[in-house]
Structure formats: C-alpha cells, structure tokens
Amino acid sequence: MMEELQARHRKETRELQARITQKKKSASKKTRKGVNDECDKLEHELRERHESEIASLLGDDIADGQLDDLVLDEPAEAQPHANGSAEDDTLKDDKGITIGVSHLSVEPKSDSESSQPSKKPSRQKARLARRAAEQEAIAAKAAEETSSLPNLREQERTSMLKQFAKYGLQEKEIRADGHCLYSAVADQMGALGLGLKPKITPTTSAENGGDMPAYRQVRAAAASYMSAHGDEFAPFLEDPLDEHIRKVRDTGEWGGQTELLALAKTYGVKINVLQGDGTIHAIEPDQGGGELEDGLWLAYYRHGFGLGEHYNSLRKAPVP
Incomplete structure (x- = not known):
C-alpha cells in the first residue's frame, strides 16, 4: 500500500x-x-x-x-x-x-x-520485536535455572536401587495408572501365595472373585473395610465417608495412606512401604505382623513417574 x-x-x-x-x-x-x-x-x-x-x-x-x-x-x-x-x-x-x-x-x-x-520500521513492529526478544531472554534464563536444579527423578531412582540391594529386593514395575497401589498389593499377595479374600470384613460374593480383575478385588476389600469401620477413617478424609468409599470401590482414584491401612487390617498383613529417601513406613495390622511376619513390600515414588506419586511391587530377590 x-x-x-x-x-x-x-x-x-x-x-x-x-x-x-x-x-x-x-x-x-x-x-x-x-x-x-x-x-x-x-x-x-x-x-x-x-x-x-x-x-x-x-x-x-x-x-x-x-x-x-x-x-x-x-x-x-x-x-x-x-x-x-x-x-x-x-x-x-x-x-x-x-x-x-x-x-x-x-x-x-x-x-x-x-x-x-x-521503508522505516513502524513503532508497532519495533514493539513486537522487543517483546519477542524479552520472551526469548526469559525462556533462556528459565532454561539456565532449570539446568542448575538437581534431577530429583534421578536422585530418587539411585537411592531406590541402593535400598533394593540393602534389603535384598527386586522391583516389579506396575502400570502407572490410578490403580497402581491396588495392583501392587494384588501382585504381592499373589507372589506370596496369599489369596485376595479378606480375613476381616469380607466383601460380598459379587465383589469377591469371579471375572473381576485382581486390582478391583483389592479395591473392593479396602472399600468394604472402610465402610464397616467408618469411625476410624472419617476424621481423616476430605470427602464424606460414603463418597470416598464410592471412589475407592468404583473409580480410578489413587490410593494412599488410609487405603493401605484398610488393606493391612482387612488382610491381616504388614505392609512395608520403601520410600526414595531410604525410610521404610511399616503399616501394621491390629495384631502383630499377621500371617506373614515380613509382610508385603511396596516401593513408593514421588518423582519417578509422569503422573505423580506411584507404587511398584517389591519381591525378595533370589539368593545367588
């Protein structure tokens, strides 16, 4: 023009x-x-x-x-x-x-x-060029700062491998979805020869066995125990008890400390959770270690998986 x-x-x-x-x-x-x-x-x-x-x-x-x-x-x-x-x-x-x-x-x-x-550059073009330069400078600075941060995922993985060697464990990776806690418990119960039928507060016949996947059976066991012992769990839940139980039983909602406690009690077994910093969080059933004194072993990751917190199953490594 x-x-x-x-x-x-x-x-x-x-x-x-x-x-x-x-x-x-x-x-x-x-x-x-x-x-x-x-x-x-x-x-x-x-x-x-x-x-x-x-x-x-x-x-x-x-x-x-x-x-x-x-x-x-x-x-x-x-x-x-x-x-x-x-x-x-x-x-x-x-x-x-x-x-x-x-x-x-x-x-x-x-x-x-x-x-x-x-043709002389207009003020609008100059502003756009200046803004683009500023954004590039900000991105470069952010990349520089990020590169100097510690790699938490790598650090966590290195620490986990040391703990596996220390306790004679080997890891079985569980699919990273909302069911990982329940899948890891189901894998442990199967590897140790323990059935998925609860020892306390059994689930209904429709929830126990059949064509239901193993992780669904574990979810049902946790939901049934929490429903029967609501007074123990309600003070620690963000949702109303009934809504929380529905999420545990019917959805892909992630499990955590309360669900692990319910599973330890309903299966009568100790659950050992090995964490990235080397600590072991042992969740005991009501009386001692139950049928299996050493209990189940799970690996808990905070940084190692893209979806966030994650549980893998840990089994005893074969003796050379």
Missing part, C-alpha cells in the same frame, strides 16, 4: 511540476509575481494532501519527523528550448530574463532508489 501511494504521489508531483513550468514559461514580466504566488500555493496544497494521505495510511505507526522522509518529490523534467537544449534549473521568459524552476525539484535519484523507496 505504501509503495502504491508513493508512486501516485510521484506521478502527481511530476504533473504539477510540468504545469508550473508551463505557467512560468508563459508568464510575462507583469504577471510573473502572480504566477509565482499561484505556483507556491499549488505546491503547498499538494504537499499537505500528500502528508495527510500518508498519515492516514500509517495511523499511530508514523513516527514524528518521518513524513518528510515519506513524501517523495521528483525533479521536473527538463524542458527543451527552441535551440533543442535542455536546462535543469533555469528557464527564460519571453524577454530573456532567467526565472527559477519550482523549488519542488530535488536531486535526481538513482533507478534503484526510485524503484525501491526506503
């Missing part, structure tokens, strides 16, 4: 220069002053119109002082004299008196300059 506007302005400027030249050539000594005044007025009006059109096109993006650079004047074409010569800056009237050509004339531009007028 700016190139088209400037091209039209150059054309109008050349046409006005030709008119002025013709007027001054035909002016007599008596009419010269009036012709000059008229020419000055025409020049002024044309320039004001050009400035107005450029400002209207650019709007707020036009910076102060840029109009003079964008209003492009063209030199008048040299007018041939009777002898066939041409002059760039002077003409003579019919008395032989030299008169000046309109001050619209400027130094001729090269073909490359006239065909490709310079």
